[in-house]
Amino acid sequence: MNRREELGVLKERAHVIKARLHLLNKRIEEIQVRPRSPDFKAVVDLELCVACGICADQCPERAIVIDKTAHVDTRRCTGCGRCIEECPQGALSLCPEEKADRGKIIGIGAQARSFR
Numbered sequence: 001m002n003r004r005e006e007l008g009v010l011k012e013r014a015h016v017i018k019a020r021l022h023l024l025n026k027r028i029e030e031i032q033v034r035p036r037s038p039d040f041k042a043v044v045d046l047e048l049c050v051a052c053g054i055c056a057d058q059c060p061e062r063a064i065v066i067d068k069t070a071h072v073d074t075r076r077c078t079g080c081g082r083c084i085e086e087c088p089q090g091a092l093s094l095c096p097e098e099k100a101d102r103g104k105i106i107g108i109g110a111q112a113r114s115f116r
């Protein structure tokens with residue numbers, strides 16, 4: 001591997017580590033200040049979501065659909081937090097049900113950002 005190739009690999013690894021660190025810090029914050037509860041629903045930050053589908057595969061309630069980005073059906077979401085732990089982009093978070101409901105099922109990312 002030449003220097004240029006190695007640089008590309010290292011940058012890619014740094015990007016993955018940065019995304020994971022962001023996710024971990026968000027999760028720590030959520031555990032500390034927002035305990036897991038059925039009163040909480042997952043919401044998607046549409047600017048961070050890359051539509052990889054990992055969250056939809058992991059959701060036990062099949063509450064997430066992928067259509068260019070992830071979208072959460074708040075009627076199905078139980079606030080278990082599994083999708084948040086799995087998202088490599090840190091694009092998911094939990095918010096109180098009444099705030100998530102206001103965002104409808106599609107396009108709640110903007111509302112998710114305003115909640116932070």
Ligand code: SF4
Pocket residue numbers: 044048049050051052053054055056066069070086087088089090091092
């Ligand atoms: S896991 Fe994260 S990045 Fe992937 S589709 Fe779900 S919200 Fe988007």
Ligand code: SF4
Pocket residue numbers: 041042058059060061062063064072076077078079080081082083084
């Ligand atoms: S919090 Fe749990 S139930 Fe809600 S969308 Fe995420 S994985 Fe599904």
